[in-house]
Amino acid sequence: MPKAVTRSFLRFRCLRPWYLLVPLFAETAQAAAVGIPGAEGSPPVPEASHWLSVTVIVVLSAALAVTVLLRRREARRLTLLREKEQRLSTVLDSIEACVFIKTPDLRYTYVNRRMAEMLGRPVGEILGSRDEELFDATTAAHLNAHDRQVLEHGEKIVVDETLISRDADTPSHLLLSVRLPLHSPTGDIESLCGISTDVTEHREVLEHNHRLAFYHPLTGLPNRGLLMERLEQALREIRHRRGFGALMLIDIDKFKRINDMSSHEEGDRVLQRLAEYLGEMVRDTDTLAHIGADEFVLLVRHLDPKVEMAARHAERVGARLLEMIPSIQIEEEGVAITGSIGITLFSGRGASAGETMQQADLALEQAKRAGGNTLRFFNEEMQQMAMERVRVERDLQRALEREEFRVFYQIQVDEKGQIRGCEALLRWIHPKLGLVPPNLFIPVAEQTRLIQPIGRWVLEQTCRQLAEWSKLPTRSHLSIAVNVSAIQFRQENFVDEVRQILRTTAIDPSLLIVEVTESVLMDNPEQVRTILSELRGLGTKVALDDFGTGYSSLNYLKKLPLDRLKIDRSFVAGIPEEAADVAIAETILSLANNLGLSVIAEGVETEAQSTWLRARGCTGFQGFLFGHPVPVDELLITSQ
Ligand code: C2E
Ligand code: MG
Numbered sequence: 200m201p202k203a204v205t206r207s208f209l210r211f212r213c214l215r216p217w218y219l220l221v222p223l224f225a226e227t228a229q230a231a232a233v234g235i236p237g238a239e240g241s242p243p244v245p246e247a248s249h250w251l252s253v254t255v256i257v258v259l260s261a262a263l264a265v266t267v268l269l270r271r272r273e274a275r276r277l278t279l280l281r282e283k284e285q286r287l288s289t290v291l292d293s294i295e296a297c298v299f300i301k302t303p304d305l306r307y308t309y310v311n312r313r314m315a316e317m318l319g320r321p322v323g324e325i326l327g328s329r330d331e332e333l334f335d336a337t338t339a340a341h342l343n344a345h346d347r348q349v350l351e352h353g354e355k356i357v358v359d360e361t362l363i364s365r366d367a368d369t370p371s372h373l374l375l376s377v378r379l380p381l382h383s384p385t386g387d388i389e390s391l392c393g394i395s396t397d398v399t400e401h402r403e404v405l406e407h408n409h410r411l412a413f414y415h416p417l418t419g420l421p422n423r424g425l426l427m428e429r430l431e432q433a434l435r436e437i438r439h440r441r442g443f444g445a446l447m448l449i450d451i452d453k454f455k456r457i458n459d460m461s462s463h464e465e466g467d468r469v470l471q472r473l474a475e476y477l478g479e480m481v482r483d484t485d486t487l488a489h490i491g492a493d494e495f496v497l498l499v500r501h502l503d504p505k506v507e508m509a510a511r512h513a514e515r516v517g518a519r520l521l522e523m524i525p526s527i528q529i530e531e532e533g534v535a536i537t538g539s540i541g542i543t544l545f546s547g548r549g550a551s552a553g554e555t556m557q558q559a560d561l562a563l564e565q566a567k568r569a570g571g572n573t574l575r576f577f578n579e580e581m582q583q584m585a586m587e588r589v590r591v592e593r594d595l596q597r598a599l600e601r602e603e604f605r606v607f608y609q610i611q612v613d614e615k616g617q618i619r620g621c622e623a624l625l626r627w628i629h630p631k632l633g634l635v636p637p638n639l640f641i642p643v644a645e646q647t648r649l650i651q652p653i654g655r656w657v658l659e660q661t662c663r664q665l666a667e668w669s670k671l672p673t674r675s676h677l678s679i680a681v682n683v684s685a686i687q688f689r690q691e692n693f694v695d696e697v698r699q700i701l702r703t704t705a706i707d708p709s710l711l712i713v714e715v716t717e718s719v720l721m722d723n724p725e726q727v728r729t730i731l732s733e734l735r736g737l738g739t740k741v742a743l744d745d746f747g748t749g750y751s752s753l754n755y756l757k758k759l760p761l762d763r764l765k766i767d768r769s770f771v772a773g774i775p776e777e778a779a780d781v782a783i784a785e786t787i788l789s790l791a792n793n794l795g796l797s798v799i800a801e802g803v804e805t806e807a808q809s810t811w812l813r814a815r816g817c818t819g820f821q822g823f824l825f826g827h828p829v830p831v832d833e834l835l836i837t838s839q
């Protein structure tokens with residue numbers, strides 16, 4: 200074989216199986232040239248044509264080999280491409296975002312698994328379709344607009360999309376979508392790709408949290424936090440224009456009783472109904488909030504710039520609310536539901552949101568005090584009282600240690616006008632306010648439980664006073680009555696405290712009279728009886744103060760170990776003109792007589808009262824007619 204052919208042959212050996220054909224052609228040619236058997240008889244082939252055929256064969260073989268090579272390379276490239284595509288598709292199908300590709304005429308050419316799942320259709324059904332065939336008209340219009348924006352401007356966009364399917368059974372989805380153009384090698388926009396994350400659940404969680412943070416779980420109304428935000432906003436707004444707004448605090452009267460008498464479910468139902476009823480009366484610009492168990496607030500924004508008109512409007516709204524509340528029916532028959540409303544007007548000048556709320560609160564308190572089922576407006580006087588109360592509370596904490604308390608004494612006389620004893624009445628000498636009356640600070644002391652140490656102090660003072668008087672022949676027979684608050688009376692070691700004070704002062708216990716009001720008797724009758732019996736066991740006397748103002752039943756009274764009844768001064772004041780007061784005073788006197796109790800009338804200011812009482816068997820008198828409460832050294836004890 201000539202060298203060139205051999206070299207060509209070798210060069211194309213790699214083109215198996217085609218190279219096998221080459222030696223076959225070469226051998227046939229060679230045989231013909233050298234006259235080997237099989238070649239005999241053939242006409243001699245000229246050498247040039249021999250070489251020509253060899254060359255043709257070689258060229259053809261080479262061309263064939265190149266074609267085969269290219270095909271194989273193409274096949275390998277396609278395999279690789281398919282593998283890559285497969286891998287990419289596996290990756291895209293395994294992510295939780297929806298991925299799609301659309302043609303410029305907005306038909307889907309690719310969607311991943313998540314996208315098909317979200318649409319509730321097989322991939323094959325989605326490919327080639329447009330959004331109009333998959334979503335409702337509004338959704339499709341929005342999606343088309345977003346797609347066109349990408350295709351026309353060649354820019355990436357990030358948008359929120361709500362997808363509502365044409366198929367009513369497929370739930371709607373909220374997506375956060377990124378869309379971007381896909382370019383051809385020449386730079387033209389060939390298609391667009393979208394990657395959308397389903398944020399439906401995430402939004403739901405956010406919304407749920409938002410609802411929890413800003414709305415009442417029972418009624419779904421704005422809670423205190425949201426109300427305060429809206430109130431602040433209303434105050435800011437109103438500052439820029441003349442006018443008024445109103446804040447109305449609405450509270451169901453004795454709601455606890457409804458809960459106790461019916462059930463908590465019934466209580467909840469009442470609140471839900473109230474929320475509904477109130478909701479129907481509220482304008483769009485107003486805010487109705489549910490801020491506590493049975494506390495609702497109506498924030499009314501645009502009221503008249505004239506304060507009288509604004510107040511009249513607010514009052515009309517409040518009155519309508521009050522009228523509507525009793526229409527809520529409850530299971531328990533015969534129980535009418537009523538409400539109380541506290542209203543304050545605001546104009547954006549002065550009071551902050553917190554202060555405005557406080558004002559409505561104070562007004563509500565007044566409405567409650569007036570017996571409920573009514574409304575009250577906040578006024579400056581209320582504000583003064585509230586501020587005083589805050590100051591009293593703060594200063595009261597330190598009054599004991601600063602020795603600002605004094606015990607005053609008011610004499611008590613018998614039917615002959617002879618002094619039999621005194622009532623100890625607490626006074627607070629405030630460094631700035633001067634003499635603070637007990638009705639101003641005792642309720643605060645009770646609320647803060649400061650009445651316990653204060654009450655103990657009064658008891659110690661009076662017993663010391665009795666101890667001192669015991670040494671004076673002119674005074675040793677005098678008793679002292681001490682007022683004991685319900686909180687103090689029920690404190691666990693009250694009787695022990697009294698026992699200990701009696702022991703240390705070594706006084707005659709029968710000269711100490713413990714005065715309790717009817718409110719003490721209300722709760723837990725058995726406990727009250729035990730304590731009263733223990734006190735009497737110590738030798739002290741017990742008087743029932745302000746008798747006739749409470750509701751203690753006569754039957755109950757009969758069983759209590761009492762020594763004395765005090766006719767409240769409100770009845771004494773009406774003697775002898777007011778028929779009702781006269782009747783009550785007479786009843787108390789005869790009752791005391793029947794029960795074997797002594798009676799003392801408080802607040803006796805006139806001779807007429809004194810005479811009338813004496814004529815009906817009253818044996819004890821206390822009041823300005825005989826003497827005002829005074830410090831001990833101003834007591835005028837003239838006769839024995
Ligand atoms: P109370 O125990 O019924 O005391 C009688 C009140 O009537 C006293 O008022 C007394 O000053 C007043 N008063 C007496 N005579 C007359 C009168 O002729 N006309 C009028 N208008 N008033 C008269 P005060 O001292 O302001 O005490 C008010 C209430 O404060 C007492 O009513 C008592 O409930 C309570 N209180 C006073 N001291 C203490 C105390 O040490 N502890 C407790 N827990 N409460 C006390
Ligand atoms: Mg008293």
Ligand code: MG
Nearest residue numbers: 744745765801
């Ligand atoms: Mg009294």
